[in-house]
Amino acid sequence: MRAEWPGPSGWRGLLGRPGHYGWQEAKGLSLASGLPWLVVLILAALPLLISSYAVFNLMDQILILGVFAMSYDILLGYTGIVSFGHVLFFGTGAYTVAIILKHTGPGLGFLLLAVFGTVLISLVISLVIGYLSLRVKDVYYAMITLAFAELFAIIAEKWRAVTNGSDGFSFSIPHFLEDPTLFYYLILVFAVLTVILVRRFIHSPTGRVLLSIRENEKRAEFLGYNVIRFKLISTLVAGVVAGLAGIAWALQQAFVSTGVMATDKTIDALLMTTIGGTGTLYGAFIGSGLTNFASDRLSSLAEHYPLLQRWHLIFGLLYILIVLFFPGGILGFFRGKRWGRGHGAAERGYRRVKGERADGPVNGGGKD
Template structure:
């Protein structure tokens, strides 16, 4: 049963299994175990980012494509649902319509970019996606009549997902089952389903071909696989999953705007999560996203304390300033590219 669910791709390391189990259980019971708005926000963010990072790993880790347009697809999903809910009011029909339009637009765009530039080398593709994604971000903030510009759009969600809604009259296990909790579980289950689906994809024959292309595209081509088709298919699939992750994010935040979806910082975050967690294994996405977001939320507090403690020593307080957390993750990123290119998960698996 578990084997089938995980598509025969078991963690293969005791420590990793425990870690994954902790993440899974932690996310599954988050609303009950960790009360408070920040905790549930963090948990929802982790769910969304696990899906997003896993879909990016499909490109970077499994196929060996470096794309900087992943946040664009994420943004298309968020804007699709967000603008549709904004324009048509908070109904399920609006969500469905937005989702459909976003999927079509996202996949078509991924297909076009793929056909246009995947024939050439990795570096070319990286640059072209960077340019297209930044143009898209500018476009989204310029067309302010439609998208709300830099301010973005807040919108209403269906009744059952609103904070004021109560699913049961009585609290369950000491927690009011509000619309937020319902939304959280919607996000959590959707993320779980998408993750298992991607696990299925990478362990299918299709996934094997992608890995063959990553290792040696010339040889894959010689074996009779049209690498352009496979690369484009992987690109479209990753884009579709990123669109869905964007939808989940929009539903959770009840807001969509360039800063939370399209900015280059988020792209860099995704890159850091994939590499630190471990490229070429979807479990890396789980570990990477969880660690990174926890660090983002809680490391800053720790650094604030450290910064205060080292007052008086030159430069050190600035280095430990809470806003400089990205510096340390950047250093960790560079070190992990050199010394453990397979990331945390690769490390753990090798030890086992």
């Protein structure tokens, strides 16, 4: 029997159900589950302690790019897919909301329309790119996604009547978003909700199969799973999350240019995911926090210390050191030290996926 779906069909299969498919094991993650909520509480209290616009601006960027990096982690950390064109979805979200609000005005209804449009466009682009690219593997897939990203970047550059090319354009955002404190809280809520939904997706039966594909694609296919279909699902989810991060980025800047389509943003997502720890979800935010804070501080110090004017080189050296001494990322390193017994859930879940029959249910916990 060929198992096309490892559990309940439809949305129940995609998102799973509490108490099933490894959610029982999540109860044992006392430290791992409590620590993120403690961080959220600290972040929520931040405006009560600090009123600096620069701090809010930096925290907004850390959270938004953390969501973007987390979307990349769905591909790299949980499915084993390396993409060099992931920025395509980020840029699509940014341009969609910017173009709609520029031509309609800063109304809440138009903002919701932009969100819906971004989700729809991201799904269509992910479906097309996935269908054309996922039949090849490894470096070939990475190069095809890079080609698509460059194609869309060229379109954004040349279609000046709409995008104004590399000069970009500004647009008006809804008035309630102009309050930096309120905007910060909205971004924090957006990040938390996105993490919860993505985490549930990873803990679903579909997520279990993605883990098995990451570790041994041929074995997953031998068990009867349609590997291409599950990779496509991973691409769709990652694309939508990246598109939503692009919307948040454009709203935070109130400006958009071809820079949101630059390939280096995909590299940034790769670095943030690797530094924080692939296959962890939370590691994306750790990587985003470290890279953005380091970039902000080093660039500021470079104005006073000539030695730091080459801060990009220093930052590159720091990245090399982290990769050498923390090959599993920072969060992966601490999990290797067994911060809580529940961190073995991912491996138990993966072993269960490997050991199940093709027509059987998939159980196990997630890495996060």
